[in-house]
Amino acid sequence: MPVVEEYMPPPMTEGMFPCSNCHATMEVNRKKRVLKEEHTDIKLHHAETMRWCLDCHDAKNRDKLRLYNGDLIDFTESYRLCGECHGNVYKDWKAGLHGKRVGYFAGPGKRTYYLCANCHNPHDPKFKPLKPEPPPYRPEENHDGISR
Amino acid sequence: MEYQDKQRYTRREFLRNLSLTTVAGMSIPLLSSCSKEEAEDFLQKHFHEMTREEKKVVIAKLEERYSRKYGKKFEISTKEAIPNTLWGYGLELSRCIGCRRCVYACVRENNNSRYKPQLHWIRVLRLKRGTLINLDDSEHYYDPPQVPEKGFLYLPVQCQHCEDPPCVKVCPVHATWKEPDGLVVVDYNWCIGCRYCIAACPYKGRVFNWAEPNIPPEEVNPSVHYLGNRPRMKCAVDKCTFCIQRVRNGRYPACVEACPTGTRKFGNLLDPDSEIRYIIDRKRAFRLKEDLNTEPKFYYFFET
Amino acid sequence: MEKFRETLKETWHFYRRTLSLVARGSKAYYAWCLFLLAIIWVGLVYYLKQHNVGLVETNMTDQVSWGLYIANFTYLVGMAAAAVLLVIPSYIYSFKPIKEIVVLGELFAASSIVMAILFVMVDLGRLDRFWHMVPFIGLMHFPESLLAWDVLVLNGYLFLNLLIPVYLLVKFYYRKEPNWKFILPFILASVPWAVGIHTVTAFLYNGLAARPFWNASILAPRFLASALCSGPAIMIIIFQIIRKISAIKVEDRALFKIAELIAYAMFINLFLLSAELFKEYYSNTIHIAPLKYLFEGLHGHKQLVPWIWAAMAMNVIAFFLFLIPGTRKRLATLNLGCLLVIIGVWIEKGPGFVIPGFVPDPLGEIYVYIPNPLELMVSFGIWAVGLLVFTLLMKVAIPIEAGEFSHVSYVERSSRREEEDQAWRQGSFRKF
Numbered sequence: 050m051p052v053v054e055e056y057m058p059p060p061m062t063e064g065m066f067p068c069s070n071c072h073a074t075m076e077v078n079r080k081k082r083v084l085k086e087e088h089t090d091i092k093l094h095h096a097e098t099m100r101w102c103l104d105c106h107d108a109k110n111r112d113k114l115r116l117y118n119g120d121l122i123d124f125t126e127s128y129r130l131c132g133e134c135h136g137n138v139y140k141d142w143k144a145g146l147h148g149k150r151v152g153y154f155a156g157p158g159k160r161t162y163y164l165c166a167n168c169h170n171p172h173d174p175k176f177k178p179l180k181p182e183p184p185p186y187r188p189e190e191n192h193d194g195i196s197r
Numbered sequence: 198m199e200y201q202d203k204q205r206y207t208r209r210e211f212l213r214n215l216s217l218t219t220v221a222g223m224s225i226p227l228l229s230s231c232s233k234e235e236a237e238d239f240l241q242k243h244f245h246e247m248t249r250e251e252k253k254v255v256i257a258k259l260e261e262r263y264s265r266k267y268g269k270k271f272e273i274s275t276k277e278a279i280p281n282t283l284w285g286y287g288l289e290l291s292r293c294i295g296c297r298r299c300v301y302a303c304v305r306e307n308n309n310s311r312y313k314p315q316l317h318w319i320r321v322l323r324l325k326r327g328t329l330i331n332l333d334d335s336e337h338y339y340d341p342p343q344v345p346e347k348g349f350l351y352l353p354v355q356c357q358h359c360e361d362p363p364c365v366k367v368c369p370v371h372a373t374w375k376e377p378d379g380l381v382v383v384d385y386n387w388c389i390g391c392r393y394c395i396a397a398c399p400y401k402g403r404v405f406n407w408a409e410p411n412i413p414p415e416e417v418n419p420s421v422h423y424l425g426n427r428p429r430m431k432c433a434v435d436k437c438t439f440c441i442q443r444v445r446n447g448r449y450p451a452c453v454e455a456c457p458t459g460t461r462k463f464g465n466l467l468d469p470d471s472e473i474r475y476i477i478d479r480k481r482a483f484r485l486k487e488d489l490n491t492e493p494k495f496y497y498f499f500e501t
Numbered sequence: 502m503e504k505f506r507e508t509l510k511e512t513w514h515f516y517r518r519t520l521s522l523v524a525r526g527s528k529a530y531y532a533w534c535l536f537l538l539a540i541i542w543v544g545l546v547y548y549l550k551q552h553n554v555g556l557v558e559t560n561m562t563d564q565v566s567w568g569l570y571i572a573n574f575t576y577l578v579g580m581a582a583a584a585v586l587l588v589i590p591s592y593i594y595s596f597k598p599i600k601e602i603v604v605l606g607e608l609f610a611a612s613s614i615v616m617a618i619l620f621v622m623v624d625l626g627r628l629d630r631f632w633h634m635v636p637f638i639g640l641m642h643f644p645e646s647l648l649a650w651d652v653l654v655l656n657g658y659l660f661l662n663l664l665i666p667v668y669l670l671v672k673f674y675y676r677k678e679p680n681w682k683f684i685l686p687f688i689l690a691s692v693p694w695a696v697g698i699h700t701v702t703a704f705l706y707n708g709l710a711a712r713p714f715w716n717a718s719i720l721a722p723r724f725l726a727s728a729l730c731s732g733p734a735i736m737i738i739i740f741q742i743i744r745k746i747s748a749i750k751v752e753d754r755a756l757f758k759i760a761e762l763i764a765y766a767m768f769i770n771l772f773l774l775s776a777e778l779f780k781e782y783y784s785n786t787i788h789i790a791p792l793k794y795l796f797e798g799l800h801g802h803k804q805l806v807p808w809i810w811a812a813m814a815m816n817v818i819a820f821f822l823f824l825i826p827g828t829r830k831r832l833a834t835l836n837l838g839c840l841l842v843i844i845g846v847w848i849e850k851g852p853g854f855v856i857p858g859f860v861p862d863p864l865g866e867i868y869v870y871i872p873n874p875l876e877l878m879v880s881f882g883i884w885a886v887g888l889l890v891f892t893l894l895m896k897v898a899i900p901i902e903a904g905e906f907s908h909v910s911y912v913e914r915s916s917r918r919e920e921e922d923q924a925w926r927q928g929s930f931r932k933f
Contacts, residue, residue, distance in 0.1 A: 153446075155465070181297050182296065184339065192314065192562070246640070335865045366645050370639060388630070389633055399710060400863060401862055405563055431555040
């Protein structure tokens, strides 16, 4: 039975969207540089020798992302942009293989796909190490529940 | 002569009374040590032998008992296997970071005993890079401040739901069997606790409730399946059921939903469009201990 | 039908008379029985604790899920199978010196089986659900499960080893000739049945592909060889005790013959063990790990190493003691050899067999299992039950075999009593 699919909303920082609130009236500076006045918390660590902000964010309309052929897409479809460079992973993700899906894979409910950006920060996509959950009790400890 | 007779008679009487009292005396503590629940469940039939009405009675009794014990309204499902399904599981070894979120999500979803004893259905092994088959050098109790650690890879293991399960073969009372949708399940009220199945499982998928399980009442999950995650009792075997209460309704198992790296995949092996079939058709997948011919349905694979 | 009722009446009368036999005895007898009852009582108290709280009270865990109880069970099934060693020479080869003591050997096998069944019962997590294992009433997974087979063959063997000796004893009590057409098929059946119980117990372990230490084809022959060492050894000692405290004559020749047979069985046992060691050490696959744990220690865990080497030394010394005629035919060294065999085979076949099967576990973990006091007390209790059962059976069987206890003497005594009664009444009548 085909299942209704939906996507998680993209993770936006509070108050940042829509970007055109600020950028509609600002000048466009196409010089590749490190930003000093705003967005200083974003450290680009994603092909930063070859790309910078305006290669993905459309220069004229900051509410949209820019595909290579010039098409503009919403942030909710950001996976199309990621897929341009990461084609193999994009193919797997579409099939439901890469990344995460929760909910229902059949039957009455919905299947919710996680967007690329929900797991990978687009500016620094490498997974950060996590603190692991505690190990199981050793067999000797398991009996009386006392940690040794 | 008669006096000696009398003596012989009374001595025999005395011995007879003494032996009867001893037998009665020994059986009373044995019988009284059985709890009320054990007495109620004593004559309960095997799940397969119960008629619809008997199942309803048993479910009602259990729901009432659990609700009383944990203070939440329980719903015990006996949903049968969906036709034309064979559940398969996929795990991407290139992505597991050994964070154990799956282990504890499973514990919470499936009402496992938290302590004394602590029952984990999933066990994450840490292997040195370069080994994948010899599990003898694995570390189970790694506890670094952060994972993944350099030079190691992580292999989570749980019940593999084999197509030819050795545990089903050896159970002396038919307490465990393979359902039509491929899940290997246990009737917890029928298990006698002989632990032969634990000795027979090559993947250590089964664990034993060595004592009455300890579940904090506020953490209990009240939507359960009779053959799955209903709260168990002491001295019964339990194991991963691929979240039978979820998958028979089309939901992903709890471990799949908990994994932060999207390592775990689940699907119907008989559906050519499912994720698991995509994995087997396109990725390099293998199963643990395939030489033992148990035909497990738990596929480990790599990215390409 | 009439004959059947007659037999039943006779058996009931026999049973009531044996109660008086069992109830009376020397001071040593009472002391021994009370000592055993005390141990049984302690074991029962500990078992009730385990029954109440669960098996968490033992030291068994998910990693080593079978321990002292199943180790003892395996050993005792072997001992029970050894009654065959006496039956074969007696009935098949008509070796006269053994013929007299065969019945006692079979009663020993019965007590051994009672102990084995009790060990399985205390190991079960849910004893209240034991009826699930009864055929036709429960749901027995026969024939796929070897444990189901074991339940059937063990109870059948117990039945055989009670039926045959009791039948023969009852007939001897009444000085009647046994109906060989009735009893001989049972006797002949008990020979392959004895081989069967131990083979089924071996197959129980053998069939588990998950445990490479047990998954060796050599397991069933090893079991039989070690069974044929331990059982007769304990019987040699028991027969010496019996001939000391009763009028039954057990010729030295019988004891020496049994010892010679033990020597051959021990040779096969040692040979099969060396075959296993060669295969594991020469091929040197990862499956050598359990054997390494047993003989050398694995990753620093050496708990079983002194035990198994002691067992090896005991077995080898006993083998030579039984092989050399000079030491075999001297009672002191014979008894020493028997003790060494009993303890050595217990270590090798009990803990030295069950525990390494679980180390390392299928995911490579090593848990060091050492029985805790509760398991020890319950085990002692069950051994005491077996000894008590055997003592009571012997208390009945020996006087019958020795000819002291028989229906003829009962009839004589009761008619004498009646005469005296008669005389007393007549006398008292005259008094008044």
